[in-house]
Amino acid sequence: MTDMKDTELWTPDPTRKITPPVQYPPEDGRFIRGNDLSPVAVCVVLKWPEDDIPEGIERLVRVGVETGAALAGTLQTENIGIEKMICDLVANPNIRYLIVCGPESPGHSTGQAILALSANGVDDKSRIIGSEAPTPYLYNIPPEAIERFRRQIRVIDLLNEGEPKLVRDAVWSCYQEKPTKFKEYELFDPGAFPAEPICSTITWKVRQPWYAPRNSQEQAAVDKAHALMEKIRRKTAQKKAQSSADPEDNIRS
Secondary structure (H helix, E strand, O other), X not given: OOOOOHHHHOOOOOOOOOOOOOOOOOOOOOEEEOOOOOOEEEEEEOOOOHHHOOHHHHHHHHHHHHHOOOEEEEEOOOOHHHHHHXXXXXXXXXXXXXXXEEOOOOOOOHHHHHHHHHHHOEOOOOXXXXXXXXXXXXXXXXXXXXHHHHHHOEEEEEEOOOOHHHHXXXXXHHOXXXXXXXXXXXXXXXXXXXXXXXXXXXXXXHHOHHHOOOOHHHHHXXXXXXXXXXXXXXXXXXXHHHHHHOHHHHHHO
């Protein structure tokens, strides 16, 4: 990790670029690879099953890449989906912005989870601080990848917006040589993040590749299991606290 001050990381320097490592992007997903030297990626939140993606959502992905994004794709879940996205972003230091757009997923609150992660990070249980999502846990990537994401990437909030022209203007603004006004943001190309790429994959997929969710139904089952485990942990902690507070109950039991 670099010791440069964050303010020094965000000055125009469009000539500072690197060639991404051969492993980039390390995770697969529903995305299109564009210009590897681009400073911006586009994330379109997906609330539909993968076999029923509207044409308008696919168009937003295409617009992102056609306008010059390094990566553009859809994202459905607030845990494994975000983990895979982080792996791909921090593997390319040229990417400095993430445009989050499209309608929010009412079941996963994926877009809000990304915004919360950028602003707050994760707690000691790997839960995204301030997330409204049901299971916003990032168990499967190293902490340094999460911290790199937060320092390397600025999130541009276009959540619940999806006009192609808006996405096109946002992408265009990100690779300008001089600061350019876009909505409430001042955007420009700051050049590559001054540290080595982090090339990692989600660890549980390496340990248990047969368990990787293949569709939204399997992902929902994983989310349900995480929620159940968290509920069990809370109940166990409550029972231990009650037992410690009432020694007579311990004797009677």
